Amino acid sequence: MGLGLAIPFALMALMQLQGSFEFDNFHPNSDKIFRIITDEKSNENGVSHYASSPYLLADNLRNNYTSVEKSTKVVRQFGWELNNRLKNIHVNTIYVEPTFFEMFGFRLAKGSIPTEPNSLILSQETAQKFFNDANPIGQFLTHPTYGSFKITGVLKPFKRGTQFRSDVMVSMATYEKFNADQLKPSSWAKLETHTFVKLAPNAQPQALDLALVEISKKTNTFLSSAKKTNSFRKQALADISPSTEDLRYNPYVDDLQEIYFNFTIPFMILLLAGFNYTNLTLARSLSRSKEVGVRKVMGALRSQIILQFIAEAILIAFFSLLVGVAILQILKSSIHINWVTWEVENQTLIWCAFIVFTLFVGVLAGSLPAWILSSFQPVKVLKGNILPATFGKIGFRKVLIVIQFVVSLGFIFFMGHFYNQFKYMATENDNFNRKGIFNMSLSDKNHALLVDEIAANKNVEKIGMVSVPFGGISTEYAIKSKPKDENIASYYYAADANFIDNMQLTILAGNNLPVSKSDSATNFVLLNERAVERLRLGTPQEAIGKAVFLNNSATASQIVGIVKDFCHFNYQFEKQPVVFQYNPAQFAVMAIRTNAKAPKETFLAEMQSIWKKHYPYQQMGYSWFEQDLYERYYPAEDMKMMGMAALVIIVIAVMGLLGMVTYSTEKRIKEIGIRKVMGASVWEIVKILSWSFMKLLIWAGVIAIPIGLAENWALDNLFTFYAGLNAGLMGVFFLSIFAVATFTIGYYAMRAAAVNPVKSLRAD
Template sequence: MIRNYFKVAWRNLWKNELFSIINILGLGLSIPFALLSLMQVQSAYEYDNFHPYPDRTYRIISDVKDNVGGKIKYALSPQTVAEQLQQDYPAVEKATYVVRDFGWELNNRIKTLNVNTIYIEPAFFDVFGFKLASGTSPVEPNSLVLTEEKALAFFGTTEAVGQVLTHSDYGDLTVTGVLKPYKRNTHLRSDVMVSMATYKKFSKDTVLTSLKGFTYVLLKPNANKANLDVALTTVAAKLNMHAVAGAAKEQLAFRKQAITSIAPDFEDLRGNSYVDSMLDLSVNFGFALALLLLAGFNYVNLTLARSLSRAKEVGVRKVAGALRYQLVGQFICEAVLVAMLSLVLGYIVLKLMEQFSYVNWFTWDVDNHYVLWGTFIIFSIFIGVLAGFIPARILSRFQPAKVLKGTIAPSTFGRMGLRNSLVVIQFVASSCFIFVMATFYNQFRYMATDNDNFNRKHIYNVSVKGDYRLLQQELTANKNIEQIGLVSTPFGGTTAQATVKKNKQEQYAEASYYAADAGFINNMKLQFVAGNNLPASTGDSVSNFVVVNEQLLATLGLGTAQEAVGKTILLNNDREVMINGVVKNFCYYIYQFASNPLVLQYNPEQFHVLSIQTKTEVDDAVFKSEIAAVWKKYHPHEELAFSNYQKEMYDRYFPGRDMKFMGMFCLVVLIIALMGLLGIVTYHTEKRVKEIGIRKVMGASVPVIVKELSKSFVKLIIIAAGIGLPVGYAICYFFISLFAYSPGVNLLLLCTLFCCIFSIALITIAYKSIYAAIANPVKRLRTE
């Protein structure tokens, strides 16, 4: 019976090539996104599956209860827990503490790279499945191990033991070992693992209960797991007692979490870096499902549109004794077949996507391919059943006596309302998607190319160490150079922090701090609302003048900009400085956030970067070689670190691959909607062939017929426009309001895009209508 179903389904596919292509292509283009997110889910379950003792390794997580009954769950725990467990509980074989640190940049004198960092204790390598390829684990302060990949990036070789990397705050760090490549899917993912001794050396946090890192416990092979729970309760009680003495208001409680069940995160733990939360995975999957739903609409729509031609078959089968459920089964089989073919196409598309638009925050491969394919196939069957169900129910309802007698007219198939609304939904959804993507694109382009906040044009940054004066002087002679500024670190990266106070008695506030000279401020073209730039200086001492932003005035309550100029503030609690100028608030760090208070001060000790402004556009390579020639004189053994600011910022902010990926998503949505429209229009014009023939014989002209044919569809598109534009605008407005600095929602862009979508849809309708209208009526009528 099933074989017969599939046979009919297969032949039906071939008989209606256009509809089959629309269905398979639509599903096939949308399935890869779902497959990708299924992969994410599976890979989340394959997290941390390479450690040697999965059955007895646990992470200790914390519940923090405040005194009003609120409870917050953390993946983190205090450092002392590991120490106490190791010391006092014989069931514990090893306990180790890991601290994750963010925003590390390491420098090997030639280049600076961002690295993903954790601090580890020596026991780390006994508990987890990470292996060293060479060297030893880091124990001493200022020692680290790094991955082969980073070793290659820094030193060009994996033989990096003994080499030195520099951190701007922590100084030189020695490489004691190189890690073997390890599976990326671990919550301990990192490029460098630094000795815990380093952390202890620099950490100022001495509060016993502060949640700084992750505690891991390896139990002895035959230890009773309940013992650990008891131990945790005792440790927590002790800590809480201690905390009460210290007047802390919060109560801690600890729980164990098996290493294999860390990911995916169902509890939405705080501080749970590199673990996909179930919520994120679901949102991801939601998008993919929405896309599939749109493609599914096409299937429903086209199948129903063709219901008239299937009605006879239903009648005959019923007369032959088919029960309704058997017919439902048959139609669902057809949908499943389509879904299966789409899966094949979808898998190919997925592979192409991997090739051409690799987005590295997705996992593109998993460990267990049987499970993966099992999931894929079950998922496709599910999609098929879902898409096939509605048409199957409607089609199988036909009364044989009526359909076989031919008394059933197209209008009795009703459901025009359903089909029309599906078309409208598709167009609304696709225009909203496209609007949001365009808005994001707009935002990213703004962030990547913006010169309003600070100037990036014609700026080159050169990293300097030690004495830069002579280099600066000699460079000034270069005919291309307009001005050279000095700064601690360019805008747009991480900022140094300082505290500011109005006077000794007041509370302090956090501020961003840049050591800069007047030249740098000129280069950045900051807008002064009051006062002046820093006084020009080449001295070696820290100046007492600062330039601040408006936010600082607001935070400290210094009145208007005009009033504030000339007032003094207390910087870092030890130095009184005078406000020499106030600049407008601008984005110097992250576009999402409103600006913090900002202090710019002449501080020659902290100058690390020459900010060179050229007079005109210069050729990067030529300019670099000119600079390098001068650089060599002063730093014969070091490579020049040089960057084109504009390009650097573009690369930092423009997520090219992500945009490509999202662009593809949009394109697929639009294609699906257009194919759906094409299918429906085709079907309706074909059904009206006879009518068109008669009208032509009666003397109707081609334009009149085209108008007649496309009227109802144009109406649908206009309805879609009426819903899509405002809804799309609202969604865009919401997203853009997440950014403190943005160019706003570009209404003109949205309208232009909509016109494009609208005209593509119109062309689709017109193409089909004209095609039908110009055909020879006699030929058409003869076939009737």
């Protein structure tokens, strides 16, 4: 069972390794496709190797060289977040052009390829997240900086093992719209694009080499001001993963050294499990000593006995493999994590790897016990004069037990700190109010009648308007206190006074936004403390009445209030300036504060009934704010995986302790018998046997608790808004492990103390 619990992590590492070799193998004619990589040489940094290349390279190859049948470019941007007015979701984004779909094996389930600016297609999983089972074609998603994007299509499911891993694919026309400088000759110095080439049917790869040399010579003249030169070379699609070269800007491609490094944790767990197997086997050596003696008397050679014990270890390892595979299937069906490879294509190869690996583990775990057990001398064994076999010094073994429990406690403390922080992020109500808030997406700007009818509902306490709910990235605005000052980046929310009240933001100075029924934006704003600090406006009280300028506007806006700093979307990021302004043109969500006693199902039915009166042919978009934020911030699947790893490490540590206790009691069995004959009680013997092991647990706790506090300190520095130390949770974890270990010690000590001394002293 110990090996069976440890093996799944090793099997996952083996699948990760094989999966890296099956990367991007689903594209047609992949043997003709190459990626262009760049070697950048500069006087300051020497030679740097990039998986990317200049933006204009793909067009140059396609238009000027007959050896190239097709070429395409891909641009990746990180940090995107899209919303459909209600849900804010982080998405992996790439910009693509139509030739991308001609070269690679991505197919549309419905719709069309995005070609126009601000158009995109979704993966099936992303379409489901945003729209459930509704048809997303023709719908819009909003980016806080780039505006609205029209959805033109949905992709068929595609293999996860690809460097083009993405949730949305955006038209290249969009990229050019916001990055016009990429079309200038100076862009040859920028390496932000991935270029792919498909050779013509009769073209030789050498022709592409010559073309790349020629292009680098022509374009290096544009790099003279940057004091560097570029040289380009091809890389076959099959050679991209696993990466054997240190390439910059090579996202989602597994580095071979990193894969090998990832084996260290499963190897450590297996090493601990193998050590425990050895420990337990040697602890039982006394019960098998007569068997070895009889076999030797009957003529068995030492090599035959060694082979027997190694065969037993291999057999146990294969049983452990069955247990491990079963656990792996349970993990696969119950934990859904994108960064874990759960499936590989070549099943024959992976099973061969599993079998060879299991043989290796069995031989490794069984060799030392086989060597020691086979060394017993028949004369001593059959006289009953042999003691249990020894594996190294007892002090060394005790150190290993302490290390095992320190690792177990350290890991579970670390997991506990993360759980505490994630739980805080998902459920806290300190930064702003999320309880009892029902968010409804506004269909158009003519929503006055809808608002009035909803406000008349008996379960509605207050209706606020906002451009985007808290929890996601909002629009970014430039602010400054004087027309000629340098702009400062800030987050911007179009909101009304009721929204500020619904969110229960703390106003430190001044007042809330003025109540207005106007259709145009007012020149009054609320700022947070950080904005006041960055604009150097003095104290919050001193900032009231002063002017700020938004997005280089010539018209100043007056500060009417200062709100306390709060976390409006990311608990890890440092505090940033936040601006609130009454701006009805940007209102997109109705934040409704409901009666806490109102049943959610009843309230939802009432809202849908009202919606249907005003928009009979349109589905209502809604969400319960508290539930949305919980789903956003709490990584349930990752916590499951961490919990499973913690459980395995704890079980292995307890099994190591079990081996030590069993070994010690077997070795002291005659001492126990003599003590009982001399009048010692069972409790006294249990106390004598247990105390040495209890000291190991206490030492492990003394070492592990400072480690847990150091972990808490590190996370406190990592998160700007941190939940703080949960000493009670640490105590529960420590006492739970201590109780399990104490029960293990007490149980086996009690068994040893209860043995009849007549049996243990019979040979004497």
